[in-house]
Amino acid sequence: MFRNLLIAALAVAVVGTGVWGYQQKQEKDQLQITANNTYQRAFHDLTYHIDQIEDELGKTLAMNTQRQLTPSLADVWRVTSLAEKSLAELPVQELNMDDTEKYLFKIGDFAYRTSVRDLNNEPLTDKEYETLSQLYEQASSIRESMRKTQATVMQGDMQWLAQNDEQRENEPSQSSVAGHFERLNKSVQGFSEVEWGATDSAIRNLNGELKEALAGKEKISKEEAKQRALDYLKLGEGTSVQISDSPKALEYPAYSLLIDDPDNQANYDMDMSVEGGEPIWFMQDRQIDKAKISLNEAVNKAQNFLERGGKEGMQLVESTQYDNVGVLEFAYVQDGVRIYPDNVMIEVALDDGDVISYVGRGHLIHHQEDRQIPEPKLTKEEAQAKVNKHVEIQEDHLAVIENDINEEVFVYEFYGTRDNDTYRIFINALTGEEEKVERMKDSEPEY
Template sequence: MVRNVLIGLLSIALIATGYWAFQEQGQKQVLATQAENNYQRAFHDLAFHLDQIEDQLGSTLAMNTRRQLTPSLAEVWRVTSLAQEEMGQLPLASIDISQTEEFLYNLSKLTYRTSIRDLDQEPLTDEEYQNLEQLYQLSKEIRQEIRQTQAEVLANGHRWLDIEKEITAQNEPRDNTVLSHFEVMNKSVEGYSELEWGPENAAMKDINGQLKKALNGKRVSKEEAKEIASDYLNMSQNAAIHISETGEGLVYEAYTLAIDDPEHATNYYMDISVQGGHPIWFMQARNIGEVNVSLNEASEKASDYLKNQNFEQMQLVDSKQYDSVGMLKFVYVEDDVRVYTDSITVEVALDDGDIVGYEAKDYLINHKERHIPSPSITRDEAKAKLNPRLEVMEEHLGLIKNDIGEEVLCYEFYGLLNDETYRIFINAENGEEELVERMPQAESMHQYQS
């Protein structure tokens, strides 16, 4: 009897063990399938976005107006950021793709910074067009390699998990044709760093040098930088944050962070200075849907965001919409004077109102305690210097830099002349005309008065 009971219990145990092993194996298969699907999705999305980069760069070269160029350059930035993220999701640790990664990173930063530049005041130069042409040719080579890689994967059913196993086992997959295409791609862009990036790059180097001098405060560690990023982006402390030090090409020391965004399954990219732990810029790479948020609502969200980050006395001075993104420029206000040198640009997604971009270099470089003098001439005396046919719509005091880099207090006037909107700065000390700008019709500033 006891023997029969023991045999029965043993049988039950064997069945339970077999069932558990079956369940365990099933779970492993599910996880493996999910991992392979994620790799395949990242790879094919990467191929699609590298295609888009070439197409969009080609379209940009054919454009001739700021109205078209700015959103086109912004689209190159967006797609390039997505390609960066997708490349980072693939198991490519065994091969050198540093040149490709650097190419995408710099292309992303170049197109972003050019897209937020006022191309009416600073249009693309011949050198910059030549550089875009070279970048376009390089993007063709990248596209060709990724297409060949994609064809290889589809034709032969290559599995990324198998490639990852080779890498994990420390086997050199030298005969792996998929990885060899990535190596060829990397070599094809090695020469891109020899490009002359033109006045924009020279100006950026100068700005970076100024930023290095302006940064202050104690040095922060990588862990401290992660905490700053989490607070700045309002993310949980357990968000996945990948951090590295910026390359030697950057004048100032900074950390570059990639932060997983659990709400959108995409990444934020961010630079934080080592000196002082100041967030310099960040951007979120994701597809932005249809417009559900007005530009006015976006302005309020951006203003609230700056207040939450302890930027007080900031006033909206410029508001633009590019597709589904609102680009908003704020300047510091002191004693009712707009300090145009101390500016921050914020981008808001118009599908859900998320903050998806931020740039604060000008603010970090220029913000300081300053004594702003009282005007030597009256507002009416300054207004008398204007074209009498100009219909003045809005008046302010503003601090700007003149042609030789000196800060000058001005009366700032927005007005209409022949159905065109102009912004004119009259020196508040001597009545001289310091700056005249024609504003695009859609950006008449009296509509955005704060």
């Protein structure tokens, strides 16, 4: 009797173990399928973004007006950010993709720096056109390589998790996805040196300065980053948020977030620092419908956004309108002095008043609560006498700006008009030298 009971119990145990093992295998298989599908999506997204980069760079070579160039260059910056994010989601961590990551970052940085300046007053130089031409040729080369890799992926049952194992255990085979990515990175290494406008060291310093500014601040978790992102964007608790580590090309640790917008089909993309939990930039790429609010109302929306994010003491210093988007620059003000390096750029959609783009690098790098500001050695009248006599002064401020070699300079800022143009003229408050002259942007007409 006891023997029969024991046999029955063992049989039940064996069956139970088999069922448990089967369930475990099913769960493991499902996780692998999910992971492979995620990697497939990221890979095809990366290929699509590389296509877009090549297309936008090609279009800029045929453009000749700020109205066309500025948004096109901004698109290059936007799409390279998305490409970096897609690359970071792929299981190629065991490969050295640093050159590809840095190359994408530099394209985006060049496009961003160029897009935010007044191209009517400072048009693209011959060197910058040469740079765009080189970037276009190189992007075409990367696109061709990505297309070959995509064809390889689509030809057979190539599993991304198997590629990850291959990276760890062996040299990637030439026919594998890992092998294709290794060749891609080597081809980027072989590109001729590009004249970026800013030197390589200047680009690295931008990263390094941000790393230094954030160092020592309290680190936040991914869950905390998700919550902060939702708070910034005023989105509800149930909003879908995907989060990953940013590419290694960044010197500072950051999270990349993809945030659903329940009111629109497009998502928000955001980079948030691990140290300090600060949004470095975010954007939403969507169709902007006919304007329903004014530029002044957009300014109020942006100011409310800054106050909600704890960015106090920021003052509007420039505003313009492109199509149905308000483009706004805010600078920190200390004791009545505008600190231009300590700035943020905000774009507001004029169809619904949403903030659709934010860049806070300047504020994060340059913000100081107790910046030492000297007393001016010239009076306002003495400084104004240095301005061209044909310019009629309308407004003046004290300010701190950066000169051409990125040194901070204490200046008088004069807004003046001549004929139908408005200028911003900076006179050194200590020496009386004319530091910089800018022609202010006009809002673009709607057609």
